[in-house]
Amino acid sequence: MDGVLCDITRSLAQGSARVTCLIPPGADPHAMALRGSDRQALSSARLVLINGYNLTPAMGRIRVNAPVVPVAERAVPRNKAPDPHVWHDPALTSAMVQETAAALQPVLGSSAAGALQRRRQAMQAVLKQLGSWSAKQLQTVPADQRVLVSEHRAFSAFASRYGIRELPVIDAFASGGSLRPSSLSAISKAIRQSGTKAIFAEALPPSKTLRRISSVSGVSIAKQPIYADGQAPGKSLIQTATANVCTFVTAQGGRCDQQAAAALQQQWAAIR
Ligand SMILES: [Zn+2]
Structure with missing residues (x-):
């Protein structure tokens, strides 16, 4: 899976x-x-x-x-x-x-069957709270900065749920991982015009391509990665989702309620 x-x-x-x-x-x-x-x-x-x-x-x-x-x-x-x-x-x-x-x-x-349905309901209850918690954190980001500049196209669902613009720079401008000088300049322009305060790497250290994009655009790479492809190592899906939201919100000038995020994880981990 x-x-x-x-x-x-x-x-x-x-x-x-x-x-x-x-x-x-x-x-x-x-x-x-x-x-x-x-x-x-x-x-x-x-x-x-x-x-x-x-x-x-x-x-x-x-x-x-x-x-x-x-x-x-x-x-x-x-x-x-x-x-x-x-x-x-x-x-x-x-x-x-x-x-x-x-x-x-x-x-x-x-x-x-009984235990399975009970766990399913408990998990769905936590996910519902995760949705409202996330929306609340994202609302603290100034509207101009509600843009997610990432590497590949992975946040369409995130963007459409929370009213965020998605700018997956590598997928949108480069093909096969190579970056032509004209693409680099188009990416940098798009990033500057987007209003974002940060570029989000999907893993650290950031790739050479992303570092070049950052230096040409003058927009820095967020200190934490944003996990696009699954769970963060050693973390649950709840911890991964709340970490992504907090990384985004903090880098874009909003505030993140870490305590409420920890409470969601506690509920998730308590499901037996
Ligand atoms: Zn992916």
Whole structure:
């Protein structure tokens, strides 16, 4: 499984199923290649959950006996954006929880049904609060700075949920990772015109390309990364989402309520 499905599935199943995550937090799902051990895990799986919308091209080509469920495609059947990262809107994450629970139900059996539905509801309640908490923090950012300058197109759902402009500079201006001088100057111009106070790297240290963009545009790179492709290493999906919001809000001149974020994580971690 990929994206945030690792946390969703583990939180839903708890001890009642063995959950193997093929893409560890922090890894790049787009460039994932299956290893021998992954193929072995897939061949013995009773259920394979993938994000879908081609987040992991390698998983689109697998041949297994178990059902393969593209959770985000089922949860968000009318995703118009060319962006598979739908979970950056907690309402869509909640729909993914719903679909994951439905896919797990026949695997876990009827004896686990009550606990599964109870966990699903508890998770969806936290996600609902995450949505309103996020909106509240983002409202503290001055309107001119409600723009997210990132590397690849991963925040369409985030942008449309919270009324933020998205400027994914590498995807919008460069192809195949190479950056022509004309692209560099177009990117720098777009960044300066966007009103942003920061450029957001998806991993630290920032890539050479992003550092060049920063130095030519004169806009600095935020001190914290923004996690586009899944959970931050060692963090839950709630911690990852609240960290992303706080990183964005703080860099763009707003305020972030860290205590309320910690309370959401406590609720999430208490689900058993
Ligand atoms: Zn991505």
